[in-house]
Amino acid sequence: MASGAVPNQLTTPPYDEGAERGLIGCAITNPDVVIDLAVERGIRADSFYLKAHQDLWETLVDMQAENKLIDGIMLSNRLRDKQLYDSVGGIEYLQAVMDAAPISVHAESYLQVVREKSLVRAIIQCCREAVDKCYDPDKDVELLVDETQGAFLNLAGGHKQIWHPWSGLIDDAVRQINVLVDNKQEMVGVGTGFREIDKMLHGLKPAEMIVLAARPSMGKTSLALNIAENIAMGVGSPDKEPKGVAVFSLEMSAAALVQRMICCRARVSSGKIMGGYLSTEQHSRLMNAADELKRAPIYIDDSGGLDVMEMRARARRLKKKHDIQFVVVDYLQISHCAKQSRDGWQREVAGISSELKSMAKELNIPVMVLSQLSRDAEKRDRTSGIPKLSDLRDSGAIEQDADVVFLLRRPSRYPGDPQADVPNLAIVDIAKNRNGGVGPTELSFFEETTRFENRERHEMDAPL
Numbered sequence: 001m002a003s004g005a006v007p008n009q010l011t012t013p014p015y016d017e018g019a020e021r022g023l024i025g026c027a028i029t030n031p032d033v034v035i036d037l038a039v040e041r042g043i044r045a046d047s048f049y050l051k052a053h054q055d056l057w058e059t060l061v062d063m064q065a066e067n068k069l070i071d072g073i074m075l076s077n078r079l080r081d082k083q084l085y086d087s088v089g090g091i092e093y094l095q096a097v098m099d100a101a102p103i104s105v106h107a108e109s110y111l112q113v114v115r116e117k118s119l120v121r122a123i124i125q126c127c128r129e130a131v132d133k134c135y136d137p138d139k140d141v142e143l144l145v146d147e148t149q150g151a152f153l154n155l156a157g158g159h160k161q162i163w164h165p166w167s168g169l170i171d172d173a174v175r176q177i178n179v180l181v182d183n184k185q186e187m188v189g190v191g192t193g194f195r196e197i198d199k200m201l202h203g204l205k206p207a208e209m210i211v212l213a214a215r216p217s218m219g220k221t222s223l224a225l226n227i228a229e230n231i232a233m234g235v236g237s238p239d240k241e242p243k244g245v246a247v248f249s250l251e252m253s254a255a256a257l258v259q260r261m262i263c264c265r266a267r268v269s270s271g272k273i274m275g276g277y278l279s280t281e282q283h284s285r286l287m288n289a290a291d292e293l294k295r296a297p298i299y300i301d302d303s304g305g306l307d308v309m310e311m312r313a314r315a316r317r318l319k320k321k322h323d324i325q326f327v328v329v330d331y332l333q334i335s336h337c338a339k340q341s342r343d344g345w346q347r348e349v350a351g352i353s354s355e356l357k358s359m360a361k362e363l364n365i366p367v368m369v370l371s372q373l374s375r376d377a378e379k380r381d382r383t384s385g386i387p388k389l390s391d392l393r394d395s396g397a398i399e400q401d402a403d404v405v406f407l408l409r410r411p412s413r414y415p416g417d418p419q420a421d422v423p424n425l426a427i428v429d430i431a432k433n434r435n436g437g438v439g440p441t442e443l444s445f446f447e448e449t450t451r452f453e454n455r456e457r458h459e460m461d462a463p464l
Contacts, residue, residue, distance in 0.1 A: 013121045015049030019113035024053060025097045026107035027060050031070040034107045035060060041111060047118040052088040056097070059084070072098060119155065126151045146313040190326055190366055191237045193230025195454050196441035200430055201404065204326065204366035208403035208434075209357045211332075213371040213392055215385065218408050219426065220370050221252070222450040223443075224328045225261055227368065231326045232296040244297040244324035248311055250334045254302040258293075260450060265289035269448045297322065307336045308355040312362075319363045327363075329356060331370035332398070350397035357401040371398060373407070385414050389431050405432035410445060426452060 023043075027034045045058040059078055063070050068078075072094055079085040088094070130148045133139055189203025204210055214220040228247055234240045249257050263270045266289035268282045278286075299318055301311075311329070318324045329335065337351035353369075360367040373391045387407045392398045399405065407429040411419040419425055426445035430438050442455045 013049065013124060015117050015121070016113050017050065019110045019117070020048050020050060020053045021097050022106060023110035023114050024056050024060070025099070026110060027057070028070060028072065028075060028098050030107070031060065031064055034111075035064045037107065038111055041115060043111060043115060043118075047114055049117070049121070052093070055079075055082075055084045055088055122155050123152075126155065143310065146310050149316070150309065150313055190231055190243065191235070192227045193236030194227070194428075194441075194443060194452070196443070197428060197430070198236060200437055200439065200441060201433065202436065204368070204404075205435065206364045206366065207361045208366045209353075209360045209401055210366055210368045210404040210406065211371050211392070211398060211402040212368055212406045212408065213373050213387070214408035215373050215375075215387070218410055218413070219445055219447075219450065219452070220408055221330055222260075222264070222445075223406075223408060223426075223428070223452050224330060224368055224370055225257070226264070226452045228298065228326065228328050229261060229265065229293070229296070232298045233292070242295075242297055243326060244299070244318070244322045245326045245328070246315055246318050246324045247298065247300045247328045247330070248306065248315075249300060249302045249330050250304065250306060251330060252302065254300045257300060257302070261293060262286060262289050264449055264451045265293060267446070267449045267451060270450075271448075297324075299324065305336060308352045309337070311335070312355055312359045315359055315363060319365070324363075325365050327359070327365065327367040329367065329369045331372065332356070333372050353397045353401045369402075385409065385417075387429075387431075399432070402432060403434045404430065407431045425455075 023034070023038065027038065039061065043057075045054040045061075048054045048057055056075075056079075059075065059082065060070065063074070063078060068074065072091075076085060076091060076094060079088060089096075126148070129151070130144075133144055133147070189201070189205035189208075191198050191203050192201075212220050212224055225247070228245045230236050231243050232245045234242045237243065247257070252260075259273075260270065263273065263286070266282070266285040268278070268286055272278055272282065273286075299322065301314060315324070315327055332349070332352060335352045337348050337355060356367055356369050371392060373387050376388075376391045387409060389399050389405060389407075391407075392405070408426065409429070410426050411417040411422060412425065414420060424444040424446060426443045427440050428443060429440045432438065443452045444455045445452050
């Protein structure tokens with residue numbers, strides 16, 4: 001083939017027969033070291049191109065897993081039992097394979113070649129599948145881009161380093177400790193802008209999934225947007241630097257969400273806008289709030305019925321293009337997970353939760369997921385409706401996947417609650433925190449402007 005020529009569909013995919021034979025030979029002569037090393041590096045039967053080599057490798061791995069003695073004779077017997085002896089070439093080929101690797105020190109080199117050729121073949125296959133999909137007239141272009149990008153990222157993910165050098169991890173931890181000690185910083189994550197929450201959590205940490213759960217109309221969307229606004233405006237962060245925020249609003253439109261944020265920041269009721277009853281001073285506050293928010297690095301996606309895999313792909317692109325540092329998903333129960341949708345709603349919710357947790361780990365940023373609470377709290381205690389972790393709706397996987405769980409309630413919504421008469425009180429109970437303490441925190445909530453604020457000391461000390 002001429003240099004630069006494009007191979008056609010009939011071209012033999014790249015492979016190296018010598019490296020495949022060499023790796024199998026090393027595995028036969030020194031199975032305890034070579035097979036374990038190869039499996040750890042992601043070598044599977046389909047990493048080999050030749051069918052005989054696939055059968056030999058699969059047989060060797062099975063024998064190793066069963067703690068069977070591996071040598072030429074025992075391998076021959078197992079191949080006969082599986083009726084593969086003749087198809088792999090019999091004793092002559094087995095002897096040639098073992099002779100190809102007289103010393104197992106060469107195994108690392110053979111393994112690398114087999115792995116690289118396997119990856120190149122996988123890339124070719126992904127490209128062919130993408131080309132085939134491009135000719136489907138009914139295929140949505142955005143979905144095609146997401147699926148293709150996801151396929152290639154999955155290839156890369158399968159070949160990442162599994163083990164992190166222990167000394168490197170220790171050095172990283174020591175550097176982080178010294179930064180905290182030298183700078184006297186309480187914050188190790190992204191600040192929410194709410195003192196009591198940040199004091200308890202020391203910020204929202206990278207790779208964490210934070211679940212904000214409440215019964216309907218308690219203000220969970222408002223709290224999430226207030227936190228997103230604070231992060232995007234640099235409020236509560238030690239460096240005071242604005243940070244990019246992505247909001248996936250699966251329920252509200254982007255226009256409604258933005259209007260709500262402007263009114264909230266201006267501390268003007270949206271009802272006054274609807275009725276046209278705005279004073280000059282209120283209008284001025286709205287314009288100033290709009291001007292301030294205009295400079296905030298906030299990215300809103302209000303696509304309805306968004307599949308969680310597509311959401312993850314969009315967040316990945318935002319991270320790459322705009323370096324977002326925080327994601328809000330509003331809310332979990334109206335997300336979708338196509339690959340789990342046929343297994344029932346609980347399994348689908350578990351799939352959504354798992355993918356969102358994986359998104360947080362992959363992007364290494366905190367992801368806040370809003371979730372509904374079941375009616376169990378209100379059935380259990382009609383006077384106060386105090387929720388528990390077990391009230392997370394639809395699946396126990398949400399509690400399991402979450403690193404932090406906020407349970408939001410407003411005592412004023414329950415006349416029998418002992419704190420029902422405390423003005424503007426909202427309680428954010430940190431019910432789960434993998435990396436710190438748990439317990440209730442107090443905020444002030446102003447329902448007319450849908451705004452949460454730090455609760456001042458005189459409010460917190462007010463008599464019941």
